[in-house]
Amino acid sequence: xxxxxxxxxxxxxxxxGIMGQDKIIKFRIIQTSDIHGCFxxxxxxxxxxxxxxxxxxxxxxxxxxxxxxxNLILMDNGDILQGQPTCYYCNYIKPERKNVAASxxxxxxxxxxxxxxxxxxxxxxxxxxxxxxxxxxxxGANIISKATGKPYLQxxxxxxRKGIKIAxxxxxxxxxxxWLNYKLWEGLCFKNMESCASYWIKYLKEHENxxxxxxxxxxxxxxxIKTDEYEEDASLKIAKEVPGFDLILYGHDHKKHIxxxxxxxxxxxxxxxxxxxxxxxxxxxITLTLNNNKIIDKHITGKLQDVRNLPVDQDFxxxxxxxxxxxxxxxxxxxxxxxNSIYTRDSYFGSSAFCDFIQNIQLKVTNADISFNAxxxxxxxxKAGDVFVSDMFxxxxxxxxxxxxxxxxxxxxxxxxxxYGLWTNTMTNKDDHIMLLKVDxxxxxxxxxxxxxxxNFDSAxxxxxxxxxxxxxxxxxxxxxxxxxxxxxxxxxYNVAMNSYRGNGGGELLTKGAGIPLDSLQNRIIxxxxxxxxxxxxxxxxxxxxxxxxxxNNWRFxxxxxxxxxxxxxxKLLFGKE
Numbered sequence: 288x289x290x291x292x293x294x295x296x297x298x299x300x301x302x303x304g305i306m307g308q309d310k311i312i313k314f315r316i317i318q319t320s321d322i323h324g325c326f327x328x329x330x331x332x333x334x335x336x337x338x339x340x341x342x343x344x345x346x347x348x349x350x351x352x353x354x355x356x357x358n359l360i361l362m363d364n365g366d367i368l369q370g371q372p373t374c375y376y377c378n379y380i381k382p383e384r385k386n387v388a389a390s391x392x393x394x395x396x397x398x399x400x401x402x403x404x405x406x407x408x409x410x411x412x413x414x415x416x417x418x419x420x421x422x423x424x425x426x427g428a429n430i431i432s433k434a435t436g437k438p439y440l441q442x443x444x445x446x447x448r449k450g451i452k453i454a455x456x457x458x459x460x461x462x463x464x465x466w467l468n469y470k471l472w473e474g475l476c477f478k479n480m481e482s483c484a485s486y487w488i489k490y491l492k493e494h495e496n497x498x499x500x501x502x503x504x505x506x507x508x509x510x511x512i513k514t515d516e517y518e519e520d521a522s523l524k525i526a527k528e529v530p531g532f533d534l535i536l537y538g539h540d541h542k543k544h545i546x547x548x549x550x551x552x553x554x555x556x557x558x559x560x561x562x563x564x565x566x567x568x569x570x571x572x573i574t575l576t577l578n579n580n581k582i583i584d585k586h587i588t589g590k591l592q593d594v595r596n597l598p599v600d601q602d603f604x605x606x607x608x609x610x611x612x613x614x615x616x617x618x619x620x621x622x623x624x625x626x627n628s629i630y631t632r633d634s635y636f637g638s639s640a641f642c643d644f645i646q647n648i649q650l651k652v653t654n655a656d657i658s659f660n661a662x663x664x665x666x667x668x669x670k671a672g673d674v675f676v677s678d679m680f681x682x683x684x685x686x687x688x689x690x691x692x693x694x695x696x697x698x699x700x701x702x703x704x705x706x707y708g709l710w711t712n713t714m715t716n717k718d719d720h721i722m723l724l725k726v727d728x729x730x731x732x733x734x735x736x737x738x739x740x741x742x743n744f745d746s747a748x749x750x751x752x753x754x755x756x757x758x759x760x761x762x763x764x765x766x767x768x769x770x771x772x773x774x775x776x777x778x779x780x781y782n783v784a785m786n787s788y789r790g791n792g793g794g795e796l797l798t799k800g801a802g803i804p805l806d807s808l809q810n811r812i813i814x815x816x817x818x819x820x821x822x823x824x825x826x827x828x829x830x831x832x833x834x835x836x837x838x839x840n841n842w843r844f845x846x847x848x849x850x851x852x853x854x855x856x857x858x859k860l861l862f863g864k865e
Contacts, residue, residue, distance in 0.1 A: 309576050309583070312449050315355045316501065316571040317348060318362045320538030321403070321563035323370025326391050327611055328599050331372045331618045332680040338595035339566040341391050345600035347568065347592065348395060357448055363392060364538040365403025365459065365505040368417060370564075372618045372680055373610075378413045379686075379819075380617060386413075387610050389420035394606060397423045399444050401457040402430070403505040403539065408686065410471045426457020426503060428487050429478040439475055442487055445495060451575065454497035456487050460506040460539055462519040465805070466793040468688070468815070479517045480506060481525055488531035498582060499573060502532050507540025508560060512795065523548060526556040533557075534587055536569050543567060545591050557589050567591045618677035623828035626835040628671045631662035632862055635710070635722065635744065636854045637843055641669070644836040645683065645824065646748035646784075652823050653691045653814055655784035656769070657699060657749035659796075661706075663742050666862060674828055683821045690790035691814035696777040698801035700764050703747060705800030708760040709739040714849050721756055721844065721853035724860065735860040743794040745785075750775055751841045756850060770841050782813065786820060 322341065330337040352359050367388045368374050377386045392400060400423055406414050418425050418440070427440035446453040461477035484502065491497055504522045511519030518524065522537035523546070530552040536559055543562035547555050559569035571589035575582050604611075633639035646658040663684040694702070712720050723738040737744075752766040766775045789796060790812055797803050803811065816823065828834055844850040858865075 309578050312451060312575045312577065313355070313358060314448070314451075314453070314499075314573040314575075315351055315359045316362070316534065316536070316569075316573065317344075317351070317359065318364060318503070318536040318559065318561060318569035318571075319344060319565065320364035320505070320536070320561050320569070321366040321541055322363070322565050323366055323405070323563060324368075324374040324388070325371060325565040326373060326387060327604070327607065329611070331614055332677050334618070334675075334677055339564045340599070341395065341565055342599045342603045343594045343597040344565060344568055345395055345603045346598050347594055349600065360399075360446060360448075360453065361395065361397045362455065362501075362503055362536060363397055363400040364503055364536060365401045366405045366538065366563075367392075367400075367403070368409050368414065369405040369686060372677060373614050375680070375686065375821075376614050376617050378409050381613070382413065382416070385420055386417045387607070389417050389422075390607070390610070393420075393422045394603065397421075398446060399424050399426060399455050399457070399503065401426050401503050401505050402440065402459055404460055404463055404466065407459075407463055407472050408467055411473065426455065427459055428456055429458045429461060429480055429483040431476050431478055433474050433476060443491065445497065450580070451499065452495065452497040453499045453501065454491050454495055455501045455503050456484065456491075457503045458483060458506065459504075460511070460519050460521075461517040462512045464791070465512055465519075465795075466788050466791055468787055468791055469809070477517075480504065480521045481518075481529060484525050484529045484532075488529060492531065498575070499533050499585075500531050502526075502535040502537070504535060504537040505539050506537060508537065508542060508544055508558070511540070522560075523558060526550060526558050530554065533585065534571055534573070534589075535559075536571075538563075543591060545569075545589060555587070557587050559589050559591065561591060566595050567593055618675065620676045621673050622676060622679075622825055623674045623831065624833045625669060625671050625674050626833060627837075629669050629836050631664055631667045632858070633838075634662040634746065635741070635861075636858060638746070638838040638840045640836040640838045641667075641682075642746060643748060643839045644834075645820075646746075646839070648823055648827050649689055649784035649820075650749060651827075652689055652816060653782070653784040655691050655749070655782040655814075657747055657781055658784040659702070659745040659747055659789060660785070661742050661745045665737075665741050674834075676825070679821050679825050683824055685786075685788065686819040686821065687786035687788050688818075689814075689816040689820055689823065690785055690787050690812050692783050692785060692790050692797070692808075693811045693813055694781055694783045694801060694803075696766070696775055696779050696781065698803065699747070699750075699781060699783065700766055700777065702796050702801040703745070703752070703764045703766075704761050705796050706743065706745040707754050707763050710737070710741075710744040711754065711756050711763070711844075713759050714756045714853065717849055717852060719849075719853065720857050721850055722857045722861070724857065735857075737861075740794075743796065745789070745794075745796060746842060748839055748841060753843060753845045755845050756853075757846065770839070787815070 328340040428442035507520030576584035629641040634642040
């Protein structure tokens with residue numbers, strides 16, 4: 288009896304000891320977002336080495352996998368199919384080849400991916416093929432098929448590691464219809480992110496019972512387009528107002544950000560945005576403490592990891608050597624000669640050779656009366672001399688089509704009022720800025736920039752007009768005449784050329800500015816180009832061989848006594864010495 292009691296007592300003590308031991312499990316979560324074709328440490332547009340790239344991220348991930356093994360989880364958050372010529376080449380020049388954007392994801396063994404608005408912009412033929420080529424789950428809980436009423440892509444994905452269930456819900460910004468032609472997303476609709484998140488959180492808790500829930504959202508932190516139906520950038524709002532998420536990894540707005548938000552139930556939600564172009568990654572560590580297989584503590588930390596100075600993964604580079612060689616052959620082809628250099632920076636201060644070269648080709652392709660165009664890059668130059676395919680990606684950044692839109696003279700004026708209202712100040716004396724500027728402090732130094740997004744600063748060709756910067760918003764524009772000498776009428780209908788982003792409502796210049804309802808825009812479009820804008824620009828240069836772009840000089844800021852010194856001052860603040 289004594290022996291039996293002794294054995295029972297020792298067994299009880301041993302079980303108590305085992306039950307009392309805590310078990311620690313660590314997961315490392317790495318997110319990339321808005322890579323925009325920056326796969327290799329080389330800028331194929333500028334034809335020079337580039338600091339950000341997936342080749343460096345590959346080194347970082349490989350190193351972490353040596354420590355974490357399968358407990359390292361790698362995610363991408365979309366906007367991977369547009370940006371560098373690498374993408375254009377795979378999407379449109381050699382679409383029969385496996386898309387390198389899929390090959391990179393597969394090589395690096397990503398666990399999950401979402402789709403971004405610029406991925407949708409490539410059109411069904413491109414992104415549907417890419418989705419099939421990617422070997423990890425592609426998520427899109429709020430991308431709904433009109434045919435089935437169900438998500439077009441997988442709404443969530445469950446990863447099981449070490450007995451732990453990790454659920455990832457993927458979503459995209461629902462503002463797609465404000466930017467893209469319906470043909471590009473035909474058969475789909477995009478639901479409000481907040482209500483969608485609430486639905487899938489509830490579903491997961493009822494059907495999957497995960498230990499960790501992560502949001503992978505191609506939507507910015509806050510701001511952007513807001514309508515009665517949705518918000519463009521809703522990630523931080525969801526973190527606060529939709530309880531259940533432990534970690535939200537987001538992107539789209541290219542704003543590097545890390546923040547811990549306390550949600551409506553008083554719980555912490557870590558939110559990280561790694562910006563764009565493979566300069567940073569979101570890096571989070573989740574530490575779980577288990578006792579008797581039950582989680583008794585969950586601790587999440589994170590950082591924005593700069594990868595720009597990390598070593599390049601040479602195995603990665605060797606694997607993709609043939610892709611790199613093909614793209615180099617494509618971008619290094621000479622297409623013509625520019626007799627003079629052109630600069631986007633000139634476009635902010637008056638009629639410019641850079642902007643007007645594009646305007647004039649839009650007018651030529653469409654035979655429209657008037658053209659709108661904005662500088663799509665803040666500060667870009669096409670130098671005098673030989674022009675290569677690579678330069679076309681500086682001349683025109685995006686794969687937009689050219690549209691012709693029917694507008695009245697009054698709508699054209701109101702459109703320009705909003706554009707210049709985003710762009711210019713209302714001056715009262717010679718010391719005022721002519722530009723609407725903001726100033727940031729970077730490493731203790733003041734850095735000036737535009738208050739609003741420069742790619743919404745549309746000027747016009749085909750009309751002669753003045754911009755009176757002493758007048759308030761809504762009263763700055765005075766249209767003098769058509770540039771061919773004919774009178775301009777507020778009541779007359781005109782054919783207006785613009786890019787497809789603008790024609791579909793992008794920047795809200797047609798909707799908020801001109802006052803055209805979003806659901807009426809499709810009825811106003813009377814022409815859509817078969818090819819993208821860059822194709823027509825390249826063809827023009829190839830046909831002419833020698834090109835001398837000049838400004839149309841059809842508009843100016845007035846009164847000159849105020850504007851001329853103000854332009855000199857603000858130009859120096861924005862760009863330094865010429």
